[in-house]
Amino acid sequence: MRPLYHPALEDITVQGLLYAxxxxxxxxxxxxxxxxxxxxxxxxxxxxxxTKIPKSTLSQHFKILREAGLxxxxxxxxxxxxxxxxxxxxxxxxxxxxxxxxxxxxEGKESKR
Amino acid sequence: MRPLYHPALEDITVQGLLYAxxxxxxxxxxxxxxxxxxxxxxxxxxxxxxTKIPKSTLSQHFKILREAGLxxxxxxxxxxxxxxxxxxxxxxxxxxxxxxxxxxxxEGKESKR
DNA sequence: TCCACTTGTTCTATATTCCCGAACTATTGA
DNA sequence: TCAATAGTTCGGGAATATAGAACAAGTGGA
Numbered sequence: 001m002r003p004l005y006h007p008a009l010e011d012i013t014v015q016g017l018l019y020a021x022x023x024x025x026x027x028x029x030x031x032x033x034x035x036x037x038x039x040x041x042x043x044x045x046x047x048x049x050x051t052k053i054p055k056s057t058l059s060q061h062f063k064i065l066r067e068a069g070l071x072x073x074x075x076x077x078x079x080x081x082x083x084x085x086x087x088x089x090x091x092x093x094x095x096x097x098x099x100x101x102x103x104x105x106x107e108g109k110e111s112k113r
Numbered sequence: 114m115r116p117l118y119h120p121a122l123e124d125i126t127v128q129g130l131l132y133a134x135x136x137x138x139x140x141x142x143x144x145x146x147x148x149x150x151x152x153x154x155x156x157x158x159x160x161x162x163x164t165k166i167p168k169s170t171l172s173q174h175f176k177i178l179r180e181a182g183l184x185x186x187x188x189x190x191x192x193x194x195x196x197x198x199x200x201x202x203x204x205x206x207x208x209x210x211x212x213x214x215x216x217x218x219x220e221g222k223e224s225k226r
Numbered sequence: 227t228c229c230a231c232t233t234g235t236t237c238t239a240t241a242t243t244c245c246c247g248a249a250c251t252a253t254t255g256a
Numbered sequence: 257t258c259a260a261t262a263g264t265t266c267g268g269g270a271a272t273a274t275a276g277a278a279c280a281a282g283t284g285g286a
Contacts, residue, residue: 022132099209191253
């Protein structure tokens, strides 16, 4: 198993961030982690009732989020502790990420009405 | 030639917007149009010196931007008048788009240093 | 120590999407 | 009517995404 790559703050690109966030599964992961204020393992997103996402697919999504710079993952025994890099990113990009997550959140609310 | 489809403001999704903006060519188009305050035809992006983009590719990019809701295109004789929908989008999403375009613009500046 | 179990990654095949040249449509102006 | 211009559509090869299967690595109990 190769080590987990995390880009330095200055190597993160807007393009990478937006691409990573242009997928509903990834943005959900991103939003949950940003709210969590702590860490979550990957499997936490698997048995979410409604959507059965194969774990190989999930693994890819986490990799994309990680390499885009949106999340940080540390191996802790057999599992992965994922945390949001949004606080760092806010220093570089200001309220951009917050606005995007907010927009997604509002959209979710509307569709439930 | 089928008519140009433009989503209504309420049918525009964050996912569609972010996907459309996760491509360097499209975001450049988007940024130029947003700044232009007027309209531009597609061909204006073709002979931009450095990058030679085939027009079939450009046509696809404009279509994606249009169907994501980022731009509006009207046939005017043989050409297309493209304009930014950012003002409308700001009403729906607040400063999100502005923040994203700003972030791209800053990135451009940094890379030139 | 051995082994079953859990979490996540890698491999591989299929499916989907993207890119770009070529052919095409539609409009204008000579 | 015909050539020129601006975009679109089509088709095939390249790149990407998805998901099942095999694998790797750590944990804990017998």
